[in-house]
Amino acid sequence: MSLPQQKPQATDLEQCLSELRALLGDRLSTASDVRQLHGKDASFHEVHPPDAVAFVKSNEEVAEIVKSCVRHRIPIIPFGSGTSLEGHIAALHGGISLDLSRMSQVLEVNENDLDCRVQAGVTRKQLNEHLRSANLFFPIDPGADASIGGMTATRASGTNAVRYGTMRENVLGLTVINAEGRILKTGTRSRKSSAGYDLTRLLVGSEGTLGIITEIQLRLHGIPEAISAAVCSFETLAGAVNTVISVMQSGLPVARVELLDEVQMDALNQYSNLDYPKKPTLFFEFNGTQRWVEEQSQLVGELAGKNGGGSFRWATDEAEREKLWDARHDAYYAAMALKPGCKGWPTDVCVPISRLAECILETRADIDASNLTVPIVGHVGDGNFHLLFLIDPANEAEDLKQFQQLNDRLIERALKMGGTCTGEHGVGIGKIHYMRAEHGESVEMMRQIKQALDPMNLFNPGKLVPA
Numbered sequence: 362m363s364l365p366q367q368k369p370q371a372t373d374l375e376q377c378l379s380e381l382r383a384l385l386g387d388r389l390s391t392a393s394d395v396r397q398l399h400g401k402d403a404s405f406h407e408v409h410p411p412d413a414v415a416f417v418k419s420n421e422e423v424a425e426i427v428k429s430c431v432r433h434r435i436p437i438i439p440f441g442s443g444t445s446l447e448g449h450i451a452a453l454h455g456g457i458s459l460d461l462s463r464m465s466q467v468l469e470v471n472e473n474d475l476d477c478r479v480q481a482g483v484t485r486k487q488l489n490e491h492l493r494s495a496n497l498f499f500p501i502d503p504g505a506d507a508s509i510g511g512m513t514a515t516r517a518s519g520t521n522a523v524r525y526g527t528m529r530e531n532v533l534g535l536t537v538i539n540a541e542g543r544i545l546k547t548g549t550r551s552r553k554s555s556a557g558y559d560l561t562r563l564l565v566g567s568e569g570t571l572g573i574i575t576e577i578q579l580r581l582h583g584i585p586e587a588i589s590a591a592v593c594s595f596e597t598l599a600g601a602v603n604t605v606i607s608v609m610q611s612g613l614p615v616a617r618v619e620l621l622d623e624v625q626m627d628a629l630n631q632y633s634n635l636d637y638p639k640k641p642t643l644f645f646e647f648n649g650t651q652r653w654v655e656e657q658s659q660l661v662g663e664l665a666g667k668n669g670g671g672s673f674r675w676a677t678d679e680a681e682r683e684k685l686w687d688a689r690h691d692a693y694y695a696a697m698a699l700k701p702g703c704k705g706w707p708t709d710v711c712v713p714i715s716r717l718a719e720c721i722l723e724t725r726a727d728i729d730a731s732n733l734t735v736p737i738v739g740h741v742g743d744g745n746f747h748l749l750f751l752i753d754p755a756n757e758a759e760d761l762k763q764f765q766q767l768n769d770r771l772i773e774r775a776l777k778m779g780g781t782c783t784g785e786h787g788v789g790i791g792k793i794h795y796m797r798a799e800h801g802e803s804v805e806m807m808r809q810i811k812q813a814l815d816p817m818n819l820f821n822p823g824k825l826v827p828a
Contacts, residue, residue, distance in 0.1 A: 373436035374455070378413055381457070384425055388416040399458040402445040403792075405704040405752060406791060410633040411438060411452035417458045420536060420544050420575050423459065425670065427573065428542035428741055430457055431709055436819050440486060440571040441511030444503075444705050447789030453823040459573060459819060461510050467491045468576065475581045476533060476550055481510025481574055491731050497581045500525035502692040503785065510574050516566030517786035520689070523609075523617040523742030525582065527785070532565050536576035540815045550578060561811070568787055571814045579630065583602055585648035588616075590682045591658060591673040593665050594640040598622055598639070598725060600655075600669035601641040602718040605741045607664045609714050613657055618742040619648035619689055622725065625696060625736035632695030633688040643670070643741075644689055696736045704757075706750040706766050707801070708791075710775035711784025714744045721746060721805045744780045745784035772798075 400410035436456030463482035503519035518527035534548025547560040595601040627639045649653045676773025728735045750764040751769040773780045
């Protein structure tokens with residue numbers, strides 16, 4: 362399949378913009394600052410601004426925009442909240458950035474069936490605030506206050522995935538606009554189906570390359586009776602990781618288990634004004650009945666003790682837990698503060714849980730041998746961990762070279778262990794050149810699907826599927 366090699370022709374673009382102005386009025390912007398904002402995500406990737414930004418409010422508007430863009434062969438790049446990390450929203454070939462943030466309604470909540478339907482621009486915090494009065498919550502928590510549409514498109518997960526799964530397990534159905542500008546629905550509200558191709562799962566994680574996701578039907582969960590969080594420091598990184606492996610292999614249903622190495626803990630103490638030991642540390646959360654939470658925490662404490670873990674420091678009331686998890690979510694900014702003025706390049710891999718200790722320890726040794734400051738954090742309950750490369754603008758070329766080599770070795774290591782080049786960041790442009798190494802000839806099937814559903818290659822071109 363050929364990819365657009367140039368930006369749209371000026372005449373085609375002007376005709377398309379004229380049609381979109383008639384449709385949207387002042388909700389179509391060609392202002393430079395707006396375009397710049399919509400051409401860069403939260404990572405170090407270069408800015409690629411679109412030619413215009415369309416702020417949409419309905420399925421029908423999205424459908425009309427798609428029809429116009431197809432007529433004039435103009436690329437379309439969906440935009441949620443701009444918190445992605447692999448260059449997903451970069452307009453590599455120009456085109457229209459489709460900003461879905463104003464599609465922010467919770468359309469329905471079915472309390473008895475534990476599901477809801479939301480527009481793509483609803484954020485996870487907005488949704489959980491809406492659900493609080495019904496004693497329900499949506500568990501997927503990637504850290505940033507991402508839009509539900511963006512989380513669906515990138516198959517996000519986060520700190521709760523070890524207990525509640527990823528977006529893949531929590532999306533029941535979608536409304537999507539296809540390349541013909543038709544408004545289609547996939548899935549149902551039922552918890553299972555064997556009727557036809559699973560189009561919902563195909564679109565979850567498609568990163569805007571197969572269609573524009575505008576509504577999402579989600580699974581919900583009841584807020585647990587008891588929630589308790591704990592922090593445990595370890596003498597060694599191996600002890601912390603082996604504790605996680607033991608916990609998972611024992612079948613204990615912890616809600617969250619997060620690893621922060623000694624470099625990250627030092628950064629977190631400074632940034633969030635905490636006083637934890639500068640040692641490899643695990644953050645735990647336990648959900649359930651009061652008795653069940655007590656039993657879980659006791660068993661996990663015993664496993665931690667066998668691996669050199671210290672005593673648990675507890676956070677039991679809501680304010681304490683929020684402070685703890687806010688600190689964890691601020692790990693990115695805490696690490697960035699280690700080198701003020703630097704650029705951040707976050708990367709991640711995921712491996713089978715039995716290979717987790719081996720992968721993390723080899724990675725830590727590789728980092729130390731390179732004399733680089735690189736913290737490690739991870740949603741280690743499902744084998745997923747992250748590195749943050751700190752790029753000095755004054756030494757950017759050399760830093761990028763070193764970090765690229767380190768990243769290449771990290772991903773090669775993970776793939777050899779039966780893992781993946783990305784557990785939750787997605788592919789975008791940052792991981793696209795690893796797709797063949799991971800998927801081999803299956804990449805050709807992905808290309809065929811892309812060509813069948815988007816024959817002009819106008820939906821987020823240059824992402825996910827290698828040329």
